[in-house]
Amino acid sequence: MPAKAARAANRTNVASTKPSARSGEAVDEHGNSLRKAFYxxxxxxxxxxxSPGSWIVEADLARRLAMSRTPVRSALHLLQREGYVLEHTNVRKSRMVVSPLTREDAGELYSIIGHVEGLAGRGTARLPKQRRMEIAGQLKSLNRQLRAILQDKTPAAGAIFDADHxxxxxxxxxxxxxxxxxxHASIEPQAExxxxxxxxxxxxxxxxxxxxxxxxxxxxxxxxxxxxxxTLQTNWENGCARLAHVIEMYGERGSW
Amino acid sequence: MPAKAARAANRTNVASTKPSARSGEAVDEHGNSLRKAFYxxxxxxxxxxxSPGSWIVEADLARRLAMSRTPVRSALHLLQREGYVLEHTNVRKSRMVVSPLTREDAGELYSIIGHVEGLAGRGTARLPKQRRMEIAGQLKSLNRQLRAILQDKTPAAGAIFDADHxxxxxxxxxxxxxxxxxxHASIEPQAExxxxxxxxxxxxxxxxxxxxxxxxxxxxxxxxxxxxxxTLQTNWENGCARLAHVIEMYGERGSW
DNA sequence: AGTATATATCTTGTGGACAATAATGTATAC
DNA sequence: GTATACATTATTGTCCACAAGATATATACT
Incomplete structure (x- = not known):
């Protein structure tokens, strides 16, 4: 009776192979799995x-991240709610897929971000003058950086993204x-x-x-x-237009 | 495939004694606990x-909703991400509290909603004329309703809220x-x-x-x-101002 | 009494067992 | 050869046990 034996063994807690943290190792500390899974x-x-549109299996991810399904599952629910993942709408059984990238979605996404940032920008504009000048200085510096990178003959996409970001x-x-x-933190990565x-x-x-x-x-x-x-909204709007043009040319990903 | 082998071994399963669903009963169906917990x-x-500011214990909620901690826990994480619940920031151990209601938070919340709705409103404004007229008709009707309710000498708060909503x-x-x-669906209830x-x-x-x-x-x-x-933004902004006034008078809830 | 330490209790975080359901494959009847 | 019933597998959903951290309580010591 393997089952019974196993169960009994379980209960007596033989505990086998404790994953306890050894001396110096930077072992994953207890209490961070969900965060880790999410990010x-x-x-x-x-x-x-x-890839966009592809099929997510909890157990696979769990194995990949070296943890149990529990935190993975929670993370997926969070990601779903934020739009990174879609629920293939069968009642009472959620089949999750990575959200596809479509022109239409990009349009909505970018306009939302534009408005969110626009609202934040209003806040920035209302700061005391001194603080604003300080910020403007930093913004100028970042934009200079961006210009410099763009002048390279082989601009690194990563660096550009970071500066813009x-x-x-x-x-x-x-x-x-x-x-x-x-x-903003929950939406913006989707533009990425x-x-x-x-x-x-x-x-x-x-x-x-x-x-x-x-x-x-x-x-x-x-x-x-x-x-x-x-001006912030315009920046995103135009960015979206530029993007839409490219999507039109190269096609959407994961929508079929 | 070691997994398969393990599974097969597992399957001996004598078990039973099951809480299986009886014939006619409208038993809670399998696969809806998380949704239920969330809502x-x-x-x-x-x-x-x-009450705002109060201390949430997973096990208590689980008992109250007649389910295990697992779905309750997931639901709480979702609610946290959406702002209904706050994580009392101890590293690696989240103590959850119901988000307090403060004047400052109300301000931010209302302005976000105003902008979100404003953006939606732009979409509405771009619909074909016929559709717009249709919608305007319905809006007028709802607003008439609202006026009517307000004229009552004892207006029911619930009815007003519903109409406005x-x-x-x-x-x-x-x-x-x-x-x-x-x-919008995730933010708006917080204004409620x-x-x-x-x-x-x-x-x-x-x-x-x-x-x-x-x-x-x-x-x-x-x-x-x-x-x-x-106009939508203004509506929310003014609503917020009216609210702020009252909060000022009656005090905040759960912030201490 | 007052403080510090040990102990008990409560609460959260994770893993894994099991149950339920959907998808898939296979055999059988016709 | 096709279609239907049946078995098998893959995958999700829930619960529970236990471990790790906190918090509260009791105890010892000065």
């Missing part, structure tokens, strides 16, 4: 290591409250998915975005909430 | 049955894509928390909101995205 899976999706992040950090910040996939094709148009950044900086200096909001 | 807990929080929901449904809709708590004190000022609705309707009829967005 790692998100990373996998954002970086396209799991930092530019926008600075605005969020300085002008948004906790809620808005969380919202599109960026990464089509980056190479967008690079040529990127000087346009840099120019738009200048307009944003001017508006921050002026301390004009409406203008900051507007 | 029920959210409901408890929104309705104030668990439907008004805004119609705009979302008609003008927002799936992402924006989901976003404030509403429910301070409802009685706001009732007097509510005719102002009704007037603002008229401006929204006009803008929809005109098909002017900027104006629809603006």
């Amino acid at each position: 790692e899976i998100r990373e996998l999706i954002v970086h396209g290591r799991i 930092n530019f926008h992040r600075l605005i969020i950090e300085s002008g948004a409250g906790p809620r808005l910040r969380a919202l 998915r599109y960026w990464r996939l089509y980056a190479s094709s967008i690079l040529n148009d990127l000087h346009l975005s840099v120019a738009e950044h200048d307009a944003i900086i001017d508006a921050v200096v002026a301390g004009d909430p409406d203008r900051v909001e507007k | 029920e807990i959210r409901e408890l929080i929104v309705h104030g049955r668990i 439907n008004f805004h929901r119609l705009i979302i449904e008609s003008g927002a894509g799936p992402r924006l809709r989901a976003l 928390r404030y509403w429910r708590l301070y409802a009685s004190s706001i009732l007097n000022d509510l005719h102002l909101s009704v007037a603002e609705h008229d401006a929204i309707i006009d803008a929809v009829v005109a098909g002017d995205p900027d104006r629809v967005e603006k």
